[in-house]
Amino acid sequence: MALINQSTIAKTLNVSRATVSKALKDADDISAEMKKRVWDLAEKLNYIPHYHAKRLHSQKTNLIGVVVPDISNSFFSFVIDGIMDIAGQSDYHIILTVSREKADTEEENILTLLSMRVDGILLAVSEETRDTRIFEKIKQSTVPLVYFDRAIEGFNFTAIGIDDRDAARKLIDFVVRCGYRHIGHLGGSMLTDIGRNRRDGYIDALKHHHIPVRDAWVVEGGFTRADGYRSFMRMQQNGPLPEVIFAANDQNALGAYDAMKELGISFPETIGIVAFGHHEFNRIITPSLTIINVNPYNLGKKAMEIMLGRIRGEDMCDKKIFLPVEIEIGESLQISENVSFK
Amino acid sequence: MALINQSTIAKTLNVSRATVSKALKDADDISAEMKKRVWDLAEKLNYIPHYHAKRLHSQKTNLIGVVVPDISNSFFSFVIDGIMDIAGQSDYHIILTVSREKADTEEENILTLLSMRVDGILLAVSEETRDTRIFEKIKQSTVPLVYFDRAIEGFNFTAIGIDDRDAARKLIDFVVRCGYRHIGHLGGSMLTDIGRNRRDGYIDALKHHHIPVRDAWVVEGGFTRADGYRSFMRMQQNGPLPEVIFAANDQNALGAYDAMKELGISFPETIGIVAFGHHEFNRIITPSLTIINVNPYNLGKKAMEIMLGRIRGEDMCDKKIFLPVEIEIGESLQISENVSFK
DNA sequence: TTGAAAGCGTTACCAG
DNA sequence: CTGGTAACGCTTTCAA
Numbered sequence: 001m002a003l004i005n006q007s008t009i010a011k012t013l014n015v016s017r018a019t020v021s022k023a024l025k026d027a028d029d030i031s032a033e034m035k036k037r038v039w040d041l042a043e044k045l046n047y048i049p050h051y052h053a054k055r056l057h058s059q060k061t062n063l064i065g066v067v068v069p070d071i072s073n074s075f076f077s078f079v080i081d082g083i084m085d086i087a088g089q090s091d092y093h094i095i096l097t098v099s100r101e102k103a104d105t106e107e108e109n110i111l112t113l114l115s116m117r118v119d120g121i122l123l124a125v126s127e128e129t130r131d132t133r134i135f136e137k138i139k140q141s142t143v144p145l146v147y148f149d150r151a152i153e154g155f156n157f158t159a160i161g162i163d164d165r166d167a168a169r170k171l172i173d174f175v176v177r178c179g180y181r182h183i184g185h186l187g188g189s190m191l192t193d194i195g196r197n198r199r200d201g202y203i204d205a206l207k208h209h210h211i212p213v214r215d216a217w218v219v220e221g222g223f224t225r226a227d228g229y230r231s232f233m234r235m236q237q238n239g240p241l242p243e244v245i246f247a248a249n250d251q252n253a254l255g256a257y258d259a260m261k262e263l264g265i266s267f268p269e270t271i272g273i274v275a276f277g278h279h280e281f282n283r284i285i286t287p288s289l290t291i292i293n294v295n296p297y298n299l300g301k302k303a304m305e306i307m308l309g310r311i312r313g314e315d316m317c318d319k320k321i322f323l324p325v326e327i328e329i330g331e332s333l334q335i336s337e338n339v340s341f342k
Numbered sequence: 343m344a345l346i347n348q349s350t351i352a353k354t355l356n357v358s359r360a361t362v363s364k365a366l367k368d369a370d371d372i373s374a375e376m377k378k379r380v381w382d383l384a385e386k387l388n389y390i391p392h393y394h395a396k397r398l399h400s401q402k403t404n405l406i407g408v409v410v411p412d413i414s415n416s417f418f419s420f421v422i423d424g425i426m427d428i429a430g431q432s433d434y435h436i437i438l439t440v441s442r443e444k445a446d447t448e449e450e451n452i453l454t455l456l457s458m459r460v461d462g463i464l465l466a467v468s469e470e471t472r473d474t475r476i477f478e479k480i481k482q483s484t485v486p487l488v489y490f491d492r493a494i495e496g497f498n499f500t501a502i503g504i505d506d507r508d509a510a511r512k513l514i515d516f517v518v519r520c521g522y523r524h525i526g527h528l529g530g531s532m533l534t535d536i537g538r539n540r541r542d543g544y545i546d547a548l549k550h551h552h553i554p555v556r557d558a559w560v561v562e563g564g565f566t567r568a569d570g571y572r573s574f575m576r577m578q579q580n581g582p583l584p585e586v587i588f589a590a591n592d593q594n595a596l597g598a599y600d601a602m603k604e605l606g607i608s609f610p611e612t613i614g615i616v617a618f619g620h621h622e623f624n625r626i627i628t629p630s631l632t633i634i635n636v637n638p639y640n641l642g643k644k645a646m647e648i649m650l651g652r653i654r655g656e657d658m659c660d661k662k663i664f665l666p667v668e669i670e671i672g673e674s675l676q677i678s679e680n681v682s683f684k
Numbered sequence: 685t686t687g688a689a690a691g692c693g694t695t696a697c698c699a700g
Numbered sequence: 701c702t703g704g705t706a707a708c709g710c711t712t713t714c715a716a
Contacts, residue, residue: 347694349693359693359694363693367695391693391694392692394693395692395693395694396693397694398693398694398695
């Protein structure tokens with residue numbers, strides 16, 4: 001016997017559907033006796049209310065749509081973990097979609113979420129996204145959108161992430177103070193703000209220390225492990241390699257590590273790697289990277305909290321929110337004793 | 343302006359809602375001219391159909407509910423990746439819920455999914471689950487349920503996973519053939535079938551090789567990193583440690599590694615670790631474990647394929663399906679040259 | 685205390 | 701070709 005509805009209960013009890021509906025939600029104007037009869041039968045017939053029929057009426061779904069580029073990237077699974085923790089506390093549910101870094105999949109996902117009338121959308125933009133018409137649509141729909149990690153500029157949506165440019169500057173500054181001057185960059189996608197900002201911070205820091213930027217040591221790439229592999233191979237073909245490589249993220253670093261292994265380049269003795277990353281991942285990488293540590297779980301929590309504020313109507317000003325970061329020193333650099341990071 | 347509905351289009355065009363509905367779905371009995379007018383206006387007003395209103399009528403949601411114990415466990419994120427790949431190809435969407443290994447959260451999640459009238463439920467049972475009334479409810483609801491990785495016996499639902507007992511036997515057999523005879527076990531939860539089966543396989547193998555099972559070397563635990571840490575600490579208090587430890591899964595192994603690091607026990611020189619795990623994770627562990635390799639991405643794909651078959655009404659027989667596994671040898675064992683694994 | 689009726693956004697059947 | 705109407709499962713307002 002499949003799931004039943006209120007009508008079935010009403011018919012069996014010879015009362016109206018309205019009465020059943022009210023009894024089920026323990027309304028004041030239903031007799032205790034009637035309620036008991038309804039509850040007992042509901043229990044017996046395994047009645048489970050229809051979520052969407054209910055919400056159809058209330059115009060509020062308590063659903064939050066999430067779009068991530070890649071769920072097998074542990075960064076995003078930790079973000080989702082944070083999102084779901086906050087969602088669970090507030091009786092919200094998550095519709096998870098994955099763009100696979102494809103702009104058209106992302107667009108499809110957003111349309112699906114809008115069609116499900118989610119109360120809000122949390123989005124980390126795919127690497128490929130260029131066409132921004134879909135963001136116009138979201139704006140028009142008045143569904144609140146909060147970017148996390150990666151954002152598209154120009155639509156005045158709230159974004160939460162880190163100050164990538166500043167963080168990259170600090171990381172490279174640290175590397176320089178460790179005594180290195182030959183520093184390369186395996187970049188992320190230059191279509192994303194974080195890709196550009198991390199590269200710009202890298203260049204800022206080199207310039208600040210009067211170190212020339214060598215084109216052969218700056219490779220445009222992406223945020224996947226495969227991207228890191230390809231980027232390293234490209235840099236290696238450009239001629240002599242730097243002492244330290246700054247990878248756009250930890251996945252990319254892992255790809256570089258793959259390439260070095262394949263090429264027989266020892267790590268970290270020959271080349272050190274530093275990257276943007278997160279602690280949970282870093283703890284299990286070999287040998288430990290030196291990273292700018294972003295906490296993805298907190299990022300997810302914070303993003304969801306902001307979303308809830310948005311839905312409640314508080315905090316309506318669109319802005320960019322930065323999470324704190326810190327440098328986590330791994331075994332990937334030979335650090336002279338007198339370097340400290342405040 | 344918020345999202346509009348068909349009525350708005352109908353009113354603006356001075357036609358009936360029925361006409362709009364049919365025009366939008368390109369029905370045969372609507373004039374080309376009418377269709378164009380409707381489409382143009384829909385486009386202009388940013389009309390996006392209401393997913394759940396539509397499905398309310400069709401009695402099919404194209405939604406699949408997923409319950410995982412822990413999404414920050416990379417095993418499950420890879421499973422989800424596989425599930426979503428197949429789902430995307432077939433126009434299904436995923437409602438993801440996380441039980442955090444808690445039986446009551448799991449039950450809540452299942453009820454939510456049933457209330458959303460998902461077309462099917464994919465479930466990896468939490469460690470804690472004992473009360474099986476909720477599974478009765480699912481059975482009653484006639485919503486197809488497919489277990490992946492971890493199952494509860496006795497309800498005759500389809501389950502997909504690996505033959506844990508056999509795999510554990512093979513893994514321990516391999517360790518013995520490497521020359522080790524002092525082998526301990528950091529177990530998973532004995533409430534789960536996989537926890538029991540892996541332990542039983544371990545015992546089978548020891549018995550087969552006439553190696554006594556030492557209680558001090560068999561610790562009951564769980565599948566998280568924290569569990570692994572605690573279990574190792576317990577075993578260490580029991581007296582002298584074995585040469586090789588068989589951990590219930592890779593997270594557990596990681597926790598054991600944490601404990602060893604804290605206690606200053608070198609790895610893998612003093613103690614080797616073997617575990618159930620998956621390649622993607624293993625590649626980034628230091629030093630690489632020797633694992634029985636389960637491919638979680640394929641597991642997810644397969645689980646979703648079975649689910650789709652179920653929904654279509656094919657393949658209605660409930661059974662246990664085993665995925666193939668293989669041993670992946672890492673740096674965690676000192677292996678003598680003449681050992682090979684067929 | 686209960687029930688009739690309208691409505692949420694959509695589709696489907698049948699008339700015209 | 702177009703439209704009225706009932707239906708999907710539920711809630712809410714207003715009468716009785």
